[in-house]
Amino acid sequence: xxxxxxxxxxxRTAFWIWTGVISVMLSVCVFLYTEVRGEMDAVTNLFSxxxxxxxxxxxxxxxxxxxxxxxxxxxxxxxxxxGAFYAAITAVNMLSKEESxxxxxxxxxxxxxxxxxxxxxxxxxxxQLTLMNLIILGMSLLSIxxxxxxxxxxxxxxxxxxxxxxxxxxxxxxxxISAFVRRGSxxxxxGIAVLLYFVNLISNLSESASVxxxxxxxxxxxxxxxxxxxxxxxxxxxxxxxxCLAGILAAWFHYDKKDIT
Amino acid sequence: MExxxxxxxxxxxxxxxxxxxxxxxxxxxxxxxxIGPNGAGKSTTIRTLLGLLSPTSGAASVFGMDIVRExxxxxxxxGYLPSEAFxxxxxxxxxxxxxxxxxxxxxxxxxxxxxxERLQLxxxxxxxxxxxxxxxxxxxxxxLQSKPDLLILDEPTxxxxxxxxxxxxDILQERNREGSTIFFSSHVLSEVQRNCTRAAVIxxxxxxxxxxxxxxxxxxxxxxxxxGSVDLSRLPDIKDKQTGSGSVSFLxxxxxxxxxxxxxxxxxxDLTVAEPDLEEVFLHFYEEEDAK
Numbered sequence: 045x046x047x048x049x050x051x052x053x054x055x056r057t058a059f060w061i062w063t064g065v066i067s068v069m070l071s072v073c074v075f076l077y078t079e080v081r082g083e084m085d086a087v088t089n090l091f092s093x094x095x096x097x098x099x100x101x102x103x104x105x106x107x108x109x110x111x112x113x114x115x116x117x118x119x120x121x122x123x124x125x126x127g128a129f130y131a132a133i134t135a136v137n138m139l140s141k142e143e144s145x146x147x148x149x150x151x152x153x154x155x156x157x158x159x160x161x162x163x164x165x166x167x168x169x170x171x172q173l174t175l176m177n178l179i180i181l182g183m184s185l186l187s188i189x190x191x192x193x194x195x196x197x198x199x200x201x202x203x204x205x206x207x208x209x210x211x212x213x214x215x216x217x218x219x220x221i222s223a224f225v226r227r228g229s230x231x232x233x234x235g236i237a238v239l240l241y242f243v244n245l246i247s248n249l250s251e252s253a254s255v256x257x258x259x260x261x262x263x264x265x266x267x268x269x270x271x272x273x274x275x276x277x278x279x280x281x282x283x284x285x286x287x288c289l290a291g292i293l294a295a296w297f298h299y300d301k302k303d304i305t
Numbered sequence: 306m307e308x309x310x311x312x313x314x315x316x317x318x319x320x321x322x323x324x325x326x327x328x329x330x331x332x333x334x335x336x337x338x339x340i341g342p343n344g345a346g347k348s349t350t351i352r353t354l355l356g357l358l359s360p361t362s363g364a365a366s367v368f369g370m371d372i373v374r375e376x377x378x379x380x381x382x383x384g385y386l387p388s389e390a391f392x393x394x395x396x397x398x399x400x401x402x403x404x405x406x407x408x409x410x411x412x413x414x415x416x417x418x419x420x421x422e423r424l425q426l427x428x429x430x431x432x433x434x435x436x437x438x439x440x441x442x443x444x445x446x447x448x449l450q451s452k453p454d455l456l457i458l459d460e461p462t463x464x465x466x467x468x469x470x471x472x473x474x475d476i477l478q479e480r481n482r483e484g485s486t487i488f489f490s491s492h493v494l495s496e497v498q499r500n501c502t503r504a505a506v507i508x509x510x511x512x513x514x515x516x517x518x519x520x521x522x523x524x525x526x527x528x529x530x531x532x533g534s535v536d537l538s539r540l541p542d543i544k545d546k547q548t549g550s551g552s553v554s555f556l557x558x559x560x561x562x563x564x565x566x567x568x569x570x571x572x573x574x575d576l577t578v579a580e581p582d583l584e585e586v587f588l589h590f591y592e593e594e595d596a597k
Contacts, residue, residue, distance in 0.1 A: 305352075
């Protein structure tokens with residue numbers, strides 16, 4: 045597990061920055077809820093009048109006046125975008141950074157098989173994402189308890205779990221890309237995260253675009269769906285798991301034979 | 306046993322020429338030089354042997370292990386020093402050395418300390434604070450600390466000052482006496498001449514000569530310097546002709562009787578026939594190849 049430990053050390057600054065920023069933003073949102081709770085009915089009415097744009101953010105079916113609804117929209121967006129960016133950057137860099145920083149010669153001339161390197165680096169991504177999500181969830185729960193609101197356990201856990209799956213999916217896809225590119229990988233990773241986010245917004249705009257929901261993990265993180273149905277969307281998650289696995293397998297087979305020039 | 310053996314090893318990729326049908330054998334315990342200009346295929350050969358590149362065709366083995374199927378086994382016995390060493394910039398030297406040892410699952414701390422002292426490398430420094438030369442020293446310690454059976458060094462002296470170069474070669478000679486095989490690529494011929502027992506010359510991806518260093522220097526040419534006048538136009542095998550005041554000097558690679566006949570027909574006041582140094586032989590080989 046030498047490489048796993050090495051990756052933790054290499055990635056610890058980024059890990060704590062992203063975890064810290066997302067946790068603090070979520071906590072700030074939760075604290076803001078107490079301030080704006082009284083005015084939320086008016087806000088809900090206002091937002092519900094924006095037609096399809098309201099639907100794009102799922103605000104037609106969620107009540108801003110409840111903590112659940114407020115959390116799903118406000119905190120969901122931050123956790124979604126922040127988590128997706130972190131997962132994308134970490135994964136898309138994981139293999140390519142060795143070539144862009146020219147450290148691949150050092151690492152790959154030690155008696156460690158490439159598949160071992162691939163496994164430990166993948167594990168490093170998944171462990172970091174898991175830890176980050178646990179810390180964020182803990183901070184959120186703590187904030188809700190501090191403001192004295194009852195914790196909407198089921199909705200909250202489902203929502204966080206969905207975003208965790210989203211991060212795993214994006215990281216799997218980006219890991220696959222990481223095996224193929226040598227430099228400029230961060231741009232690709234962020235581009236993918238942003239693209240998937242906008243695909244979801246577009247898919248919410250009209251019924252005719254709803255097929256796009258199957259192409260973005262943000263679709264199964266839709267707070268309105270999760271809270272109203274009380275469950276996650278299995279088929280969409282299965283598609284996401286497939287995409288994640290495809291990325292990992294692409295890395296697995298390509299990187300093993302890749303020429304390091 | 307052979308430390309390195311290549312059999313029609315070919316690697317072609319992208320715009321780079323790569324290597325073509327490379328035939329090379331390095332015996333265990335040898336101090337072997339691998340000479341060639343930039344872009345000749347030295348690094349491609351080394352990178353293919355180390356498994357960083359997959360061969361396009363042909364085969365190669367290190368200590369009898371196949372370079373494609375038994376990479377890990379090979380790397381366990383090989384220490385590699387790249388021509389330009391890059392490491393994780395935020396790491397301290399001591400952590401880097403520990404990381405390298407951990408990847409080899411060995412404790413090299415005693416040998417690392419000894420090497421760092423000899424090379425005057427401060428292990429508390431961070432990699433991104435190191436000069437090019439100090440980064441090279443860190444790379445040397447990484448390559449040598451596990452006492453590998455085969456050291457593959459790709460243009461190792463770049464960035465080291467002359468004193469450090471001497472210390473470095475002293476260490477290599479010690480290792481060689483202890484039984485390590487050393488495979489050492491360079492375009493600095495004096496280094497090869499001073500240290501290696503055998504050498505191969507690579508050009509445009511092909512081995513064009515492989516012999517003992519003394520053999521390479523002797524076999525192919527003489528440096529002839531003449532004072533006086535003589536008509537050299539009938540001698541076909543002249544290279545690198547330099548005319549001075551009343552003297553002419555050239556590399557000669559043809560038959561001795563022809564040379565003697567030609568010289569005896571002129572008015573010669575003084576004559577020197579010397580072994581050319583490897584530098585001259587090296588240039589001479591390439592001129593020969595260019596002419597073809």
